Amino acid sequence: MSAEPTPLRQNVKRRENERAILAAAEKVFAEAGYGGATMQLIADVAGLPKANVHYYFQTKEELYRQVVSNIFDIWLQAAGSFDGATGPAEGIGAYIDAKMELSRTHPDGSKVWASEVMHGAPIIQDYLENILVEWTEGRARVIQGWIDAGRMDPISPHHLLYLIWATTQHYADFGHQVETLNGNVPLTAAQWDEAKTAVKTIVLKGIGVCG
Amino acid sequence: MSAEPTPLRQNVKRRENERAILAAAEKVFAEAGYGGATMQLIADVAGLPKANVHYYFQTKEELYRQVVSNIFDIWLQAAGSFDGATGPAEGIGAYIDAKMELSRTHPDGSKVWASEVMHGAPIIQDYLENILVEWTEGRARVIQGWIDAGRMDPISPHHLLYLIWATTQHYADFGHQVETLNGNVPLTAAQWDEAKTAVKTIVLKGIGVCG
């Protein structure tokens, strides 16, 4: 009934397995940290024997690096909200929305990223020093331009960005604490909207933009 | 020359060793996470044989619990800035200052706390559900009182607190990223003041308080 595995089929299987392993790894690394995560548990969550995980990703560190790398890419995509904005209200507002949405849909990725940075970014220091520095300086210049044009208050662009990163990612990284303070139930869709509105209201008004 | 160890002397030695172990543990747990930290490394940093660490703290988990517990206490002390404030400008401003100062002087503790919460607070969930919930609800009522009195904008107190926690702790938890974006050098005293001012400016203006 079933045909012999063709090269195409094998490639499909390979991609499926790699995706399953990466998804499982993101979850396990987020829940247990790099040191606490085990290849055995990642294999179990992915539904594969441990040796297969090592077949696709030779070492634990290589798998971890791939996970962190994927997260960083997603993170950078949200940065697009900044570009093509006609002013601070639109640009910063859309950026906050995008990052809040990422915290809602991708909490595990955010946690892995936070963990990596908290431990001194041993794996992705080169990303930080190159891509992130470049991105940050570019956006800081955009913000400074808005300030020079009198479209918002003279706030240090870097500290403004830190405040936005910290607050939006808090809903993912400290999601467990937020849930506990919410009576041990996850935020509802309405509460997520409330959070987005509260953050945007404070930030935009705080930098002197009407909204 | 030296006298026999008296009970007093032994107690002093005991306290010194415990303090050294706790300080080393905080540092190692912050840098490597719970799973990545080893009793051997903690012992080395503390300058003691590994067996001695086990003599004072029977298990790794017990030592970790003690570290997290200490951090939580320090965290709650900063909360005092809120009490006795005559209004939102003073209360929230002082609270931000206190939390920023904690991030500057106690970054390791902040990281351990963040790591613990990110992994679902397996050790200190009872603290969260009791002490933190109580503290948060109490302060939320204070803020709501200021709102009702027309002294600040009608912002959701919980989301305001999350924004303050996230932003102030970001300078500790993501200190490595901040440093990288600062040209690979730590923030100077002047830059810390700049950060404090930026955060307070955005938050206070953002909630409709003149300052």
Place this chain on the structure above:
DNA sequence: GTCTATACACTGATAGAC
């Protein structure tokens, strides 16, 4: 390509001499 069995290193914890 897939999976079982296993080598090898390391960790938390403890026993027992001092």
Place this chain on the structure above:
DNA sequence: GTCTATCAGTGTATAGAC
């Protein structure tokens, strides 16, 4: 109280049958 030596358990990684 202190420290050396060691055990039991677990982790990453791989060899080799299929």
